[in-house]
Amino acid sequence: MNKNWWKESVVYQIYPGSFYDSNGDGIGDLKGIIEKLDYLKDLGIDVIWLSPVYHSPNDDNGYDISHYQKIMDEFGSMEDWDELLHEIHHRGMKLVMDLVVNHTSDEHEWFEEARKSKDNPYRDYYIWRSGKNGKEPNNWRSSFGGSAWQYDENTDEYYLHLFSKKQPDLNWENPKLREEIYRMMRWWLDKGIDGFRMDVINLISKVPGLPDGPQKAGKTYASGSKFYRNGPRIHEFLQEMNKEVLSQYDIMTVGEMPGVDVEEAKKYTDYRRNELQMVFTFEHMGLDAGKDGKWDLKPLALPDLKENLSKWQTGLHGTGWNSLYWNNHDQPRIVSRFGNDQKYRVESAKMLATCLHMLQGTPYIYQGEEIGMTNIHFDAIEDYRDIETRNIYHEKVIEGNEDHHSVMESIYAKSRDNTRTPFQWNDQLAAGFTTGEPWIKVNPNYEEVNAEKAVNDENSIYHYYRKLIQLRKQHPIIVYGDYQLILPDHDQIFAYIRTYEKEKLLVITNFSEKPVAFQLPENEEFTPKELLIINYEKELEYNLRNLTLKPYEARVYLGI
Known part of the structure; x- marks a missing residue:
C-alpha cells in the first residue's frame, strides 16, 4: 500500500461563520481563526478544511458563490486570508479549501450575463430549458424542496437548480466552463493551498435529455437523482480535472458524493485511475x-452501522482510501445522534471517537466535536437560519398541515443548524464566541460544555481526542492495518481487529447505556500486550474471554 501524508493526517473542519468572531459583529471571521490556530495545533491537527469563505450573498451559508477569487466581506479580506495561510503553514499545518463547482450563486457574473439573452456567450455556462405545457421542463425536486427549476421571465426559459433557486447548476458539458473552473483552481493552488474538499462533485454530470424522475402518488415533484448522481461523464470530467490541475500539485482531494456506493467509490479513489x-x-x-428520508426518524440499529462501515473498510482496502467522519456542517452532532448527550455525554463522545479513529482512513473532526458539543433545541422555527430547515417546516407545517411538534422533533434531530451554532469557547457571554449579538443563537449548555473547561480538565473529551491523534502518529497499524469485524450481529458491541505486519489491534466499543459482557470469539487469536486507550479510569483487565464493559465504554488493545 502506498504511504501518503494525507493518509496519515487528521483533518479539522472549520465552519468560519461560527468559529470565532474577532471584531464583535456576531459573525466568525478569518482573523478569529488566526487567533485560535494554537488551539488546533495543540489538539494535534494536521490539516484544516475551511468551509467556503468566498464572496457570496449567503443564501446557503456561503455555498452559493458569487465570486470565486474574492473573500466574503463578513469574513475579512484577501490580505486576511493570505495571513491565515501563512500562519497555518508556519505552525506546520496545511489548508484545504472548499470547492463548490456544481453550481454558483445567481449573483455570479457568469449567471448575470447568462440570463440577459439566449445568445449571450455565458448562456451555455448553465442549464436552460423551455417549459413543457406551461410547466417546468421535468418533475425533478430540489434538495431544498419544491421544483428544481426556476422560470426566468426575461428569456422565457427555466434554469436548473438542484439546491436553492439562488444556486443555478453549472453546465459541465461546456468545455469553456470547465477551463474557467480549472483556471480558478490553479489560481488558488498557486497561492499555496494544500487541496480541495469538493462539494457535491458527483452531481456535475447529468443524463442527456434530463428525463422525469419516478413519480410517487400524491407528490408534485420527484427525485431525479438517478439522472444526476454519478452521471455518464463524471469519471471523464474528474480525470480531465486531475490531468489539467490536480496532478500538478502535491495536494489532498476529497469529494462529497451523495448516493455513491463502494463499487462506484473504488472508481473515484483508485490511485491508478487518476481521479480523487x-x-x-x-x-x-x-x-x-425511515423510508421517507432524512426527516423520517428511526432508531439506529447497531448491526446496520457495523455492516455498512465494514463494507467500506474492506471494499476500499488496497484500492482507494476512506474518509472517516461522524459530523460536518450538514450533519447533526454525533453525541446527540448515536450517543447519549445527557447522563453519558463524556463517555459516549469518547466511545464514538474511538470507534471512528481506529478505522482505516483519514479522520475528520468537525469544530466542537472534540469538546462534545450537542444538538440545539430552538423553540421557534424563526430561530433557525438554515434554508433547508426552514423550507421543510414550511412544506410540512404551513403547506401540509402536519403537527408542529412532531415536525420540530425531526428538526431537533436532523437540522443542519445543530452543528452551526457558535463554537463554545468559555462560560462567558455568548460562549466567548463574540462580544456582539451572534448571527445564530448559542447553545445554552455552554457554561458546562466549552473549550476552556475541556482544556483544563485532563479527563475531558478534548484530551481524549488529543490522545487518539497521538496514537495515530505513533502506530502505523492504525493508519495502514487491514480490518476485520467481529461479533457482527451483536446489538450493543462494535468490535473489530486491525492487522499490520506482526501486530494486531483490538477495538471494543459499547454503543449502549447498559453494562454488557464482551467475549472474544474462540476462533480469534489475540494476545494483548498493552491497553492503548480506555475512556474510563484505566483498568489492567486483559481477560478478553470474559470482560464486562461499562455504559459506552471503549477499549483499544495492542497485541499479537
Whole structure:
C-alpha cells in the first residue's frame, strides 16, 4: 500500500461563520481563526478544511458563490486570508479549501450575463430549458424542496437548480466552463493551498435529455437523482480535472458524493485511475432515517452501522482510501445522534471517537466535536437560519398541515443548524464566541460544555481526542492495518481487529447505556500486550474471554 501524508493526517473542519468572531459583529471571521490556530495545533491537527469563505450573498451559508477569487466581506479580506495561510503553514499545518463547482450563486457574473439573452456567450455556462405545457421542463425536486427549476421571465426559459433557486447548476458539458473552473483552481493552488474538499462533485454530470424522475402518488415533484448522481461523464470530467490541475500539485482531494456506493467509490479513489483520493460517503448517515428520508426518524440499529462501515473498510482496502467522519456542517452532532448527550455525554463522545479513529482512513473532526458539543433545541422555527430547515417546516407545517411538534422533533434531530451554532469557547457571554449579538443563537449548555473547561480538565473529551491523534502518529497499524469485524450481529458491541505486519489491534466499543459482557470469539487469536486507550479510569483487565464493559465504554488493545 502506498504511504501518503494525507493518509496519515487528521483533518479539522472549520465552519468560519461560527468559529470565532474577532471584531464583535456576531459573525466568525478569518482573523478569529488566526487567533485560535494554537488551539488546533495543540489538539494535534494536521490539516484544516475551511468551509467556503468566498464572496457570496449567503443564501446557503456561503455555498452559493458569487465570486470565486474574492473573500466574503463578513469574513475579512484577501490580505486576511493570505495571513491565515501563512500562519497555518508556519505552525506546520496545511489548508484545504472548499470547492463548490456544481453550481454558483445567481449573483455570479457568469449567471448575470447568462440570463440577459439566449445568445449571450455565458448562456451555455448553465442549464436552460423551455417549459413543457406551461410547466417546468421535468418533475425533478430540489434538495431544498419544491421544483428544481426556476422560470426566468426575461428569456422565457427555466434554469436548473438542484439546491436553492439562488444556486443555478453549472453546465459541465461546456468545455469553456470547465477551463474557467480549472483556471480558478490553479489560481488558488498557486497561492499555496494544500487541496480541495469538493462539494457535491458527483452531481456535475447529468443524463442527456434530463428525463422525469419516478413519480410517487400524491407528490408534485420527484427525485431525479438517478439522472444526476454519478452521471455518464463524471469519471471523464474528474480525470480531465486531475490531468489539467490536480496532478500538478502535491495536494489532498476529497469529494462529497451523495448516493455513491463502494463499487462506484473504488472508481473515484483508485490511485491508478487518476481521479480523487477520497470520497465522503453518505450511507452511514442515512441509517437512522425511515423510508421517507432524512426527516423520517428511526432508531439506529447497531448491526446496520457495523455492516455498512465494514463494507467500506474492506471494499476500499488496497484500492482507494476512506474518509472517516461522524459530523460536518450538514450533519447533526454525533453525541446527540448515536450517543447519549445527557447522563453519558463524556463517555459516549469518547466511545464514538474511538470507534471512528481506529478505522482505516483519514479522520475528520468537525469544530466542537472534540469538546462534545450537542444538538440545539430552538423553540421557534424563526430561530433557525438554515434554508433547508426552514423550507421543510414550511412544506410540512404551513403547506401540509402536519403537527408542529412532531415536525420540530425531526428538526431537533436532523437540522443542519445543530452543528452551526457558535463554537463554545468559555462560560462567558455568548460562549466567548463574540462580544456582539451572534448571527445564530448559542447553545445554552455552554457554561458546562466549552473549550476552556475541556482544556483544563485532563479527563475531558478534548484530551481524549488529543490522545487518539497521538496514537495515530505513533502506530502505523492504525493508519495502514487491514480490518476485520467481529461479533457482527451483536446489538450493543462494535468490535473489530486491525492487522499490520506482526501486530494486531483490538477495538471494543459499547454503543449502549447498559453494562454488557464482551467475549472474544474462540476462533480469534489475540494476545494483548498493552491497553492503548480506555475512556474510563484505566483498568489492567486483559481477560478478553470474559470482560464486562461499562455504559459506552471503549477499549483499544495492542497485541499479537
